[in-house]
Amino acid sequence: MTKPVSAASLGQTSSLHHLFALPPGRALDICLKLQSAILEHKLAPGLKLAEDEVGEIYGASRTVVRAALQALAHSGLVSIEKNRGAFIAKPTIREAHEVFQARALIEPAVARLAAEAITDDQVEGLRAHLDAEHAALDAGDMGKALLLSGGFHIEIADIADHKVFARMVRAMISRSSLIIALYWKRSDTACESHSHHALMTAFANRDADAAESIQKSHIIDLHSGLDLREKQTHGSSLSDALKGK
Amino acid sequence: MTKPVSAASLGQTSSLHHLFALPPGRALDICLKLQSAILEHKLAPGLKLAEDEVGEIYGASRTVVRAALQALAHSGLVSIEKNRGAFIAKPTIREAHEVFQARALIEPAVARLAAEAITDDQVEGLRAHLDAEHAALDAGDMGKALLLSGGFHIEIADIADHKVFARMVRAMISRSSLIIALYWKRSDTACESHSHHALMTAFANRDADAAESIQKSHIIDLHSGLDLREKQTHGSSLSDALKGK
């Protein structure tokens, strides 16, 4: 008997305070659309985002597209190389470790704040979010499930009502999505939803200690779900390996 | 018997890994120059940065200036209002609390990492930095002293060799500079240099526990050095107060 949560409303709440310091306008629209596409793993790390191509797709001039790409670069989702253009970012193994170390420090503290501040309505909101996660998992829609899974962490940061932390969490979740696209190894993604359920319970009980410690375990668990071993460059040929291609 | 530290070299180390996701070029140059000016309190919060004006000063077209201003906006130093332009950011009292809460969480952890990783050369570098801070204080150059004081925290983050944390610290130090410009109340800034000296000693001894706890106390102390009471709007007239002007 839980209210269904439309994808649209979830999208809204996620973007209500977004990462980008752009005024409302077309550049921001393009930014948000590209961000969604990246977070849903519709655009793979390393992919080139040519200005003309993006402009063609969204019907905007290069001026606007450039502003959007630069905003995405500042958020860490895209990297811009001088005279070469913009590419979906490819976090290194080292960066992956760093991001999850940072999450393990910050998000538990945020979870504590959230548990101390959460309202009944917000508990219901989280519950609905969890249901949507389950639904996406059951439907086998991994892209959406991943987006929602990240959204859960962002919603917690919003509940904590701490704009500085919320901004950091958004940035880290974004980068985590890229990291997962590159390095995820674990087969069972169900366990993740389990952690979120345990968090929910802690929030419902206003148990700040539990929320903090569950969140910390959860993030350490996510970290350990990555395959972050340095791979031997076993390219198809020696020249490929040496070119770093 | 300590090597003098030139302002130039300090500037270099601070900008070697900067906050901005811009490729090398004129936009980045303008960004860094504006950043220095803001951090030295040469440009006051709320000041308007008109595109033509900035372009005139640095000899660049609006295209380039806009990219620089947007980068500064993403770093939190500038806020852009649609159809109105860019202004030096004016953090609210609430944001000030949040920034120092975040610093109190993150920087002690960073100090611990730094203490575990620091090399002898880096200890010397910090010592030289401290000397420069003292020199600026003795010379009564508050702008420079403040810049160096922030630079000390950034150098620690660089020593910790953790890019994700270092980026966060840079962003927080930048915003702290604006916050201090707006809300600093304490008369004796000498105590600050004292805290930095205590940190130095902990680093020299590779005492991670001490570094972490001293850094935490230091940041809490800085936080308490701000006057963050909500002021009554005692404008010159009722209409001024109600207009929020």
Place this chain on the structure above:
DNA sequence: CAATTCAAGATCGTATACAATTTTTAGCCA
């Protein structure tokens, strides 16, 4: 005189054109 209206000026938002640089491709030679 205060408040309002409206036009002139200033400033920002965006498209487009051209220059600089990179990437691709074709040609050449060993």
Place this chain on the structure above:
DNA sequence: TGGCTAAAAATTGTATACGATCTTGAATTG
């Protein structure tokens, strides 16, 4: 064939022009 060179194509970097929006200040009106 493989590798080098150079011209052509494609892409990004930047300046500028024009339309849209905001700001300013003078004229108008109650």
